[in-house]
Amino acid sequence: MALNRAYLNRAFAAPEPFLVTRAAVRSFAAAIGDPNPLYRDPAAARAAGHPDLPAPPTFAALVAGEAYWQLLADPEFGLPPEGAVHVAQWFGFERALRAGDELTAEAVPELMDRQKGRDRVVFRTTIDDPAGARLATVRTTLIGPAPGPD
Template structure:
């Protein structure tokens, strides 16, 4: 099913703040097997100039992808989520995410395409902290695979 092209450029309202906790960062770092002490020890983080423990680079995806959920679930867009795979992912950081951040995401649809029956959507998530400072931008490409021929 072709996606509605009029969605290109559409932005969604900022999400309610996600509060980044030290223990959630620790849980994530343990899950990816990364023992870097800047993720778990505030003193080690301070030694690198960070106000508190920081999160691994890909941690923020959980927050931006949840925000993107309001886009992909928009029934007007017509995306078949059961056939969606993750195509590309990119992050550009102004600073690392750290414990104590209250992060809000503004999602924008950058592109909508159909290629060889696959529906492709590019979503940009701008992540700001509680002071309005930019923290990171996440670009996510989702591909809804064409149904197999009957």
């Protein structure tokens, strides 16, 4: 199935807010192998000027995924998650995401095309606080699975 262009430039909100917890920040830092004490020790974070544990920058990918993965799970969208490849990601921040944040995310498929016989989609996902202040923007590029044999 080809990408459904009816989804292009439409906004899709994550189904619920994403609560950033200290445990999630610590687990993410451990998973990516980052030993920075800012991601584990609230006292170290406060000494560095943060009100609580800041999340590693790539943590924003988890939040963005809450919005765009609902599209990948939708068969009408046309890009099945099985066999899809994550090829690029870009992050822009107004401030660090941190423990205690309750975040909303909204994904917009802003580009859909084909490259070398495979579907490609670029999502722009905005991450905001409950008051609507923009905290981050994430751009994610995925390509669909390789076509199977005829």
